[in-house]
Amino acid sequence: MNFPIEVNVTTIVARRGETILEALERNGIKVPTLCHMPGLNPTGSCRMCVVEVEGKPNLITACSYPVEEWMKIKTHSPRVVNARKTNVELLLSNHPDDCLYCERNGNCELQLFAAQLNVRERRFIGKKNKYKTDPSGSSIVRDPAKCIVCGRCVRTCDEIVGVCTLGFIGRGNQTIIGPSFNKQLNLSSCIACGQCIMACPTGALHEKRHSDHLQNALHHHKTHVVAQYSSTVAISLGEEFNLKPGREINGILNAALRKAGFDKVFDTTFGADLYLVQLAAEFEERLNEGGVLPLFSSDCPAWIKYVEQWHSEMIPHLSRCKSPQQMLGSIINRYYADTYHIKTEDLYTVSAMPCTAKKFEAQREQLTHKGISDVDAVLTTRELAQFIKLNGIELPQNDTELADYPFHVRSSAGKLMSLAGGQTEALIRTLYFRLTGKELKQPKIMAMRLNRDYKEVKIKMGKHLLGFAAINSIVTAHRVIEEIKAGRDDLHFIEVMVCPGGCINGGGQPMIKVPNALKIRQKALYELDEKDPITAAHKNPGVIGLYNDFLISPNSALARELLLTTYKKREVPL
Amino acid sequence: MSDLIDDIIERHVNIDRDGLIPLLQEIQSSQGFLSEDAIIRIGASMDLPTSKIYGVATFYDQFRFEPKGKVHFQICHGTSCHINHSIRILQELERLLKIKPGQTTRDGMFSVDATSCMGACSLSSVIKVNDTYFHDVSPADLKEIIEKYKSNPLNA
Numbered sequence: 234m235n236f237p238i239e240v241n242v243t244t245i246v247a248r249r250g251e252t253i254l255e256a257l258e259r260n261g262i263k264v265p266t267l268c269h270m271p272g273l274n275p276t277g278s279c280r281m282c283v284v285e286v287e288g289k290p291n292l293i294t295a296c297s298y299p300v301e302e303w304m305k306i307k308t309h310s311p312r313v314v315n316a317r318k319t320n321v322e323l324l325l326s327n328h329p330d331d332c333l334y335c336e337r338n339g340n341c342e343l344q345l346f347a348a349q350l351n352v353r354e355r356r357f358i359g360k361k362n363k364y365k366t367d368p369s370g371s372s373i374v375r376d377p378a379k380c381i382v383c384g385r386c387v388r389t390c391d392e393i394v395g396v397c398t399l400g401f402i403g404r405g406n407q408t409i410i411g412p413s414f415n416k417q418l419n420l421s422s423c424i425a426c427g428q429c430i431m432a433c434p435t436g437a438l439h440e441k442r443h444s445d446h447l448q449n450a451l452h453h454h455k456t457h458v459v460a461q462y463s464s465t466v467a468i469s470l471g472e473e474f475n476l477k478p479g480r481e482i483n484g485i486l487n488a489a490l491r492k493a494g495f496d497k498v499f500d501t502t503f504g505a506d507l508y509l510v511q512l513a514a515e516f517e518e519r520l521n522e523g524g525v526l527p528l529f530s531s532d533c534p535a536w537i538k539y540v541e542q543w544h545s546e547m548i549p550h551l552s553r554c555k556s557p558q559q560m561l562g563s564i565i566n567r568y569y570a571d572t573y574h575i576k577t578e579d580l581y582t583v584s585a586m587p588c589t590a591k592k593f594e595a596q597r598e599q600l601t602h603k604g605i606s607d608v609d610a611v612l613t614t615r616e617l618a619q620f621i622k623l624n625g626i627e628l629p630q631n632d633t634e635l636a637d638y639p640f641h642v643r644s645s646a647g648k649l650m651s652l653a654g655g656q657t658e659a660l661i662r663t664l665y666f667r668l669t670g671k672e673l674k675q676p677k678i679m680a681m682r683l684n685r686d687y688k689e690v691k692i693k694m695g696k697h698l699l700g701f702a703a704i705n706s707i708v709t710a711h712r713v714i715e716e717i718k719a720g721r722d723d724l725h726f727i728e729v730m731v732c733p734g735g736c737i738n739g740g741g742q743p744m745i746k747v748p749n750a751l752k753i754r755q756k757a758l759y760e761l762d763e764k765d766p767i768t769a770a771h772k773n774p775g776v777i778g779l780y781n782d783f784l785i786s787p788n789s790a791l792a793r794e795l796l797l798t799t800y801k802k803r804e805v806p807l
Numbered sequence: 808m809s810d811l812i813d814d815i816i817e818r819h820v821n822i823d824r825d826g827l828i829p830l831l832q833e834i835q836s837s838q839g840f841l842s843e844d845a846i847i848r849i850g851a852s853m854d855l856p857t858s859k860i861y862g863v864a865t866f867y868d869q870f871r872f873e874p875k876g877k878v879h880f881q882i883c884h885g886t887s888c889h890i891n892h893s894i895r896i897l898q899e900l901e902r903l904l905k906i907k908p909g910q911t912t913r914d915g916m917f918s919v920d921a922t923s924c925m926g927a928c929s930l931s932s933v934i935k936v937n938d939t940y941f942h943d944v945s946p947a948d949l950k951e952i953i954e955k956y957k958s959n960p961l962n963a
């Protein structure tokens with residue numbers, strides 16, 4: 234039911250049951266918020282969103298108060314603005330104030346509020362936060378001195394990701410945020426997804442930088458520096474440069490990276506196609522030889538770490554395939570380096586990913602040889618944008634160029650792996666061909682394109698009726714694992730992606746808030762799939778060539794050595 | 808020792824979250840502190856993340872997370888003692904032992920807690936060392952008390 238309410242000097246239409254904030258936002262009236270998280274229950278703890286409601290003696294938190302018919306609301310009266318300003322001033326009273334050195338300089342919400350509310354002097358002098366940064370994690374750095382205890386990371390980790398690593402510790406103004414027992418992140422249950430970074434309004438959480446050595450490597454004449462970048466990066470990086478959201482910028486990105494000094498620029502989507510072909514082969518082998526099923530996807534390192542920590546009994550279900558990043562990394566190190574006579578010690582491989590967990594992945598014990606990783610540095614989309622700007626490259630002004638031979642061709646199926654459900658759709662295309670020798674008549678698997686955290690489809694392939702599920706939430710994955718342990722046997726393949734929506738919403742993605750960015754990125758990828766001449770991984774001529782010239786077949790000893798990996802139970806406080 | 812923890816948890820199974828605090832209290836009074844191991848086991852049996860349990864436990868002053876030292880100081884932080892500058896006693900003790908409330912010295916000798924009113928307000932400031940009460944304490948007295956206990960921790 235709709236009804237009019239008075240706001241400032243106008244009347245707006247509110248809906249029964251919504252909060253004041255929702256009514257205001259729908260009508261284009263902006264009120265600052267800090268602890269508020271769309272879609273989650275309000276906590277009303279930060280009081281940034283206060284408004285004046287006639288007849289109420291105290292200011293009211295718009296985010297948690299339901300709108301009512303009789304209300305007359307003032308959103309920016311002097312009293313309200315003053316209250317918000319004082320709020321920000323109090324938050325700043327013990328803040329380190331080192332914006333110039335801060336990871337979030339330029340896109341910090343606290344900084345923005347201070348500017349908007351015209352905070353120009355220090356009115357409250359508190360004791361400065363002296364907490365030390367925790368650089369122990371492979372992906373995430375915590376800087377508690379910058380934490381304003383809004384609780385968004387805690388709620389994200391608990392209610393959105395579902396692992397609950399971060400929590401409140403202590404009470405009152407002594408409250409801090411940290412993992413259980415206030416341990417270092419590397420000893421905690423953190424799965425490195427980086428969603429907490431996306432939730433953090435300040436610089437209290439950020440990725441571990443890998444870009445610092447890169448500049449040196451690029452300018453060292455003996456070092457042969459190669460890049461690989463994920464299809465998700467190609468579809469979202471443009472947002473950092475004010476390009477049209479959803480525009481795929483492979484072409485200009487290739488050119489820009491070459492200008493910055495990379496010797497070769499490869500497309501990780503080639504690795505994704507390779508992964509899909511190997512995955513289909515592993516599936517077939519398990520199906521035919523009575524191996525462990527359902528097979529679990531293995532490209533999301535956060536999901537892998539989750540299984541190793543919470544469900545080590547399910548490790549046999551995990552596909553042994555390395556992720557696309559790591560497959561391409563091995564192939565670059567072994568095949569590309571040999572073919573082009575590059576000494577491994579002179580080779581420096583950099584990948585650009587939408588994901589913080591990929592930094593963790595590159596350093597997994599099982600994926601390094603004598604401590605040396607196949608991928609030397611993993612940059613997030615954000616770091617890549619910064620790197621391009623640092624090198625003075627005007628991204629939009631580049632002509633499009635192709636990625637480098639031999640890892641330049643890719644299918645649109647490989648690209649779909651950026652989306653929750655996309656991997657399953659892509660696998661089905663290749664698996665169908667593998668099991669039946671025929672191409673799927675309808676390669677679009679609409680059931681996998683729904684925006685749900687559990688999607689399922691059953692498809693007949695040859696004599697088998699196979700069940701595929703794509704899961705996009707740890708909590709749901711846990712539930713399905715329990716069902717499997719209790720005997721559920723209609724599923725044969727399960728994809729799990731930790732980040733809501735998939736890698737397009739990864740923890741390394743732009744902080745810049747383009748409205749509806751996720752929908753736009755998703756739509757763009759499906760459109761590419763529509764247009765692409767190659768829509769299945771097994772039809773990628775580059776991948777076919779790699780098997781013919783080098784790997785022989787997915788089951789060869791060489792393919793196994795280079796493309797498969799192992800997992801191990803991890804003991805951390807859960 | 809660990810079996811004792813299991814026994815206590817066992818007795819509390821099927822409790823809801825409201826029952827968490829009595830469970831923590833019982834474990835603390837049996838073990839003297841809440842170990843990581845105990846919290847992990849509670850988490851496993853109640854299907855609660857350890858971060859939540861640790862969060863609840865650190866919300867209250869009564870819980871400690873390190874074993875007590877041979878000599879355990881409890882500094883009253885009730886209203887009366889507070890007015891009589893118990894905070895200075897605490898600060899001096901922190902300075903002398905180089906630990907904060909809730910902590911234990913590396914050698915396992917001393918530990919400190921701040922507690923609520925000990926019920927002897929007329930004698931404030933009050934501190935308790937192991938089982939012995941000291942009243943009308945001033946920061947200057949602490950050095951002597953520490954020395955005494957150092958040579959004979961159990962009954963100085």
Ligand code: SF4
Pocket residue numbers: 373389390394396397398399422423424425426427428429430
């Ligand atoms: S990276 Fe993910 S799992 Fe780790 S603390 Fe942040 S939200 Fe939680």
Ligand code: SF4
Pocket residue numbers: 425426532533534535536587588589590591730731732735736737738739740
């Ligand atoms: S869903 Fe994608 S971006 Fe998120 S943690 Fe997994 S691999 Fe990384």
Ligand code: FES
Pocket residue numbers: 265266267268269276277278279280281282283294295296297
């Ligand atoms: S945003 Fe409303 S109280 Fe924090």
Ligand code: FES
Pocket residue numbers: 883884885886887888889923924925926927928931932933
């Ligand atoms: S306040 Fe210290 S004994 Fe009562």
